[in-house]
Amino acid sequence: MEEEKFRQELQTALSQKQEWYNSECLQEMLSQYRLLHTCVHNLYENFVKKSLIVPDPYRLDKKISSIVVPDSTPFAESDIPNIFGERFSDYETMLDYICTYFRFSTESFTLQNVKKLLDFNKVFEWDDLSMNNAKMNTRALAITVNGAKNGAPSVVQSMINDSVAKSAQASKTIEKMLTELGVFQRELYKGGLRKDLFEHPDFDKAKAAESAEGELSEIKRLYSKVTGKKNFYNDLVNEIIEEDHGPDKERKQAAVLEKLAIKNAAKTAAKKKTGPDTKEMLMQTVLALGATAPTLIQLHTKLTDNFDVLYTRKANFWNKFMALLRKAFNLKEKERICQLPVKDSKTGVERVQKLNVSDFLSDLAKKERIYNGIAAKGNEYQKIESVQEDMILSFVNKQISELQSKFVIINSLDAYFKKEVQNELKAHVKGMQIELSALRNSIINANKKRSDYVSYKEESEQMQKLGISNNA
Known part of the structure; x- marks a missing residue:
């Protein structure tokens, strides 16, 4: 060749x-x-x-x-x-x-x-x-x-x-x-x-073309200068020499091109002709939502433990007596309601939000189950994939919005626990910043994929209105 x-x-x-x-x-x-x-x-x-x-x-x-x-x-x-x-x-x-x-x-x-x-x-x-x-x-x-x-x-x-x-x-x-x-x-x-060495102005092409030894000498002479600290792989350099100077070099060159052929x-x-599959783009966003499941599970565990610490009562006579009464008469525990200060990220204004702890944790557990099913491409994923794109986008929009809301609440709770828990129990409070950082990154990733989808759809629709085909 x-x-x-x-x-x-x-x-x-x-x-x-x-x-x-x-x-x-x-x-x-x-x-x-x-x-x-x-x-x-x-x-x-x-x-x-x-x-x-x-x-x-x-x-x-x-x-x-x-x-x-x-x-x-x-x-x-x-x-x-x-x-x-x-x-x-x-x-x-x-x-x-x-x-x-x-x-x-x-x-x-x-x-x-x-x-x-x-x-x-x-x-x-x-x-x-x-x-x-x-x-x-x-x-x-x-x-x-x-x-x-x-x-x-x-x-x-x-x-x-x-x-x-x-x-x-x-x-x-x-x-x-x-x-x-x-x-x-x-x-x-x-x-x-x-590409980098053979096309370099200092590379002696004539010397490299003369013999295998000449080509190897030129490669070694310029390698560090051109590639810096990039690893030198003797076996791969020898393959280059064989492809250029070996007795069956044409067969080896053809074999290299065969390796690089895209099977499908x-x-x-x-796909190149018609553009990307928009539904597949949207399902990648759905999978990005599914990837938040492990982080939500970790947050759920820490939240449960921290709420237990927050509502731990001092072991005095009155609290012991009330606990015995509830047990004797099969009375339910008082519902846990948290008056949570939440700061608006855009305006910086702080407001107090009434948070029902049981409902919040229950909703979090529901999301974990759904996202786990999505990540595993189980029934949840199959159901979403089977509907129209506008319905999938509606689902994605709702989930991203709810995840952003949950992020704000959990972030506020992280500070709330550290402030409100009794001093002697503060050592038992589990920090959540690592998981919150992971959740933030996952939301950003899902949001970017959604934005890419929406931008492409809008651009395609605009081109269609102008009579321009994507196939051009």
């Missing part, structure tokens, strides 16, 4: 494949990670409730800025509650980081990050969950899952089985995508060297 023609075809293929990854494949991978996170979080909560693992009290305070693979070294079965508990907690926290903060673009999926994510995917072998598994992490998970199902109601057992099955499927899908992405990143690295090219071309 003529050298210049190969280089042009290579850069075009890399660009098209990169666009496909960013617009389609990586978005599907994010959906799989969200599904895995939802399932793992549900299992983690169940393990904690049954006291099968010891929760890490500092897990929400850990600052994560990069992908870290939990430990996989062996440990004794007697240490499962502590060691497995910490590792499973780290695994769930890392999934939360991946779903919330990691950017799903080819720039983020460097060769190092792809390797880390593949290693992360192997921390637990979901498709071989056996109490005889040779790997202790997986064996501990199998033992804990079995303990969680033991004596549990059928609905809980069903939830656990479903979570394990979906985790296995999501993990398998993610691994396949990451493996293919790793192959692409290798070709992207090689293509980048060809016809489908992708049709």
Whole structure:
């Protein structure tokens, strides 16, 4: 294959494949990670409730800025509650980081990050969950899952089985995508060297064309100057040399272009011609709402605990006497009503809002269930997907508005607890700023996706009014 023609075809293929990854494949991978996170979080909560693992009290305070693979070294079965508990907690926290903060673009999926994510995917072998598994992490998970199902109601057992099955499927899908992405990143690295080094004015093309040794010498001479501290991969540089000077270089060049071919090219071309699928754009917004479920669950737990601390009564004679009376006559506890100061974010004006604690927590629990179902692409997701776009948009608008309102209230409650709880009990109040920050980011993400959808729809409608087709 003529050298210049190969280089042009290579850069075009890399660009098209990169666009496909960013617009389609990586978005599907994010959906799989969200599904895995939802399932793992549900299992983690169940393990904690049954006291099968010891929760890490500092897990929400850990600052994560990069992908870290939990430990996989062996440990004794007697240490499962502590060691497995910490590792499973780290695994769930890392999934939360991946779903919330990691950017799903080819720039983020460097060769190092792809390797880390593949290693992360192997921390637990979901498709071989056996109490005889040779790997202790997986064996501990199998033992804990079995303990969680033991004596549990059928609905809980069903939830656990479903979570394990979906985790296995999501993990398998993610691994396949990451493996293919790793192959692409290798070709992207090689293509980048060809573009940045071979087109550099100081690169001696004549010397590089003479021999393999000459090309390798020129690459090494300019590498640091052009790429800075970028890793030098000997094996990939050798592949470039083989593609340019090897005895079967034409076959190898053709093989590279074959690797970069988009398998569903016809489908992708049709999408390019007609523009993005607006309903799919809207359903991505719905999935972004579903991603808030784990954060809402964490907030719900802390709110419940903080309200219990807030309404704790001093153990004096009168309070003990009233408690006995209520028990003797089967009287209900007084309804918890909170006079909550709430500041308007736009005007800065503070007003007092009457908050029925039971109703608020009940509504929060309802949202958790709906969003969990959405994240897992269960019945809730299927119902939403089956209706018209205007109804989906109405649902999205309502949910974003309600989430924003809940954020304001919970943020106000965070300050309220710290102020109103009795001094001797303040150490028991759980801060919620980490979860509130995660919720804020999730709302911003959903809002952006909604805005992108609305902007595109408005632009399309305006073009139609002017007689301009999107297919042009």
